[in-house]
Amino acid sequence: MIRVKDFTFNPFSENTYLLYDETGECIIIDPGCYEQSEVEELAGFIEAKNLKPVHNINTHAHIDHVLGVAALKRKYNIPFSLHQLDEPLLKAVKTYASNYGFYKFEEPELDSYLKEGEIFRFGNSSLEIIFVPGHAPGHIAFVSHDDRFVIGGDVLFRLSIGRTDLPGGNHATLLESIRNKIFTLPEDYTVYAGHMDATTVGFEKKNNPFFR
Numbered sequence: 693m694i695r696v697k698d699f700t701f702n703p704f705s706e707n708t709y710l711l712y713d714e715t716g717e718c719i720i721i722d723p724g725c726y727e728q729s730e731v732e733e734l735a736g737f738i739e740a741k742n743l744k745p746v747h748n749i750n751t752h753a754h755i756d757h758v759l760g761v762a763a764l765k766r767k768y769n770i771p772f773s774l775h776q777l778d779e780p781l782l783k784a785v786k787t788y789a790s791n792y793g794f795y796k797f798e799e800p801e802l803d804s805y806l807k808e809g810e811i812f813r814f815g816n817s818s819l820e821i822i823f824v825p826g827h828a829p830g831h832i833a834f835v836s837h838d839d840r841f842v843i844g845g846d847v848l849f850r851l852s853i854g855r856t857d858l859p860g861g862n863h864a865t866l867l868e869s870i871r872n873k874i875f876t877l878p879e880d881y882t883v884y885a886g887h888m889d890a891t892t893v894g895f896e897k898k899n900n901p902f903f904r
């Protein structure tokens with residue numbers, strides 16, 4: 693069974709997720725830790741639970757979701773993967789990081805690509821990869837059918853949706869992604885979002901103002 697631990701990091705209040713199971717293996721999704729104290733908070737949890745990080749995967753490559761990747765790669769020597777269509781976004785981060793005050797941002801090396809339809813495995817667990825563009829061109833989400841949740845990134849928020857005014861964003865595409873890929877999941881699935889509180893597929897189908 694997958695356990696989901698969330699952290700909220702950096703001035704964008706970005707949610708970083710650490711997933712682990714009974715084997716002790718863990719993966720990190722969207723590490724937004726930037727300050728040393730934030731990296732230490734994440735590392736402290738890993739140490740306290742005696743977990744073994746095996747991979748860093750990302751839903752997309754906006755700055756608030758990749759600030760901690762280089763530090764974690766260095767600390768744990770783990771590979772970093774995301775969707776190929778978000779690689780240009782990753783490469784662009786260093787060109788605007790200082791505009792947001794992140795003067796010590798370090799571009800992480802990308803090790804492999806993730807594709808829709810693939811099953812990502814760690815420990816005894818597996819996650820289905822779904823392609824949900826609109827907020828970012830290569831945005832993906834990770835679905836656990838065994839434990840009934842989705843790590844959704846910045847696609848669907850509690851009573852809101854991701855912004856589409858950034859490079860590569862498209863409002864119609866985002867709505868389509870949510871309708872066709874998220875709202876088709878069972879209603880009891882928890883949606884762990886990139887910002888703010890978790891929600892469920894059913895609650896958003898009923899109450900999200902963008903879909904009424």
Ligand SMILES: [Zn+2]
Pocket residue numbers: 752754827828846
């Ligand atoms: Zn984003």
Ligand SMILES: [Zn+2]
Pocket residue numbers: 704706754756757846886887
């Ligand atoms: Zn974000």
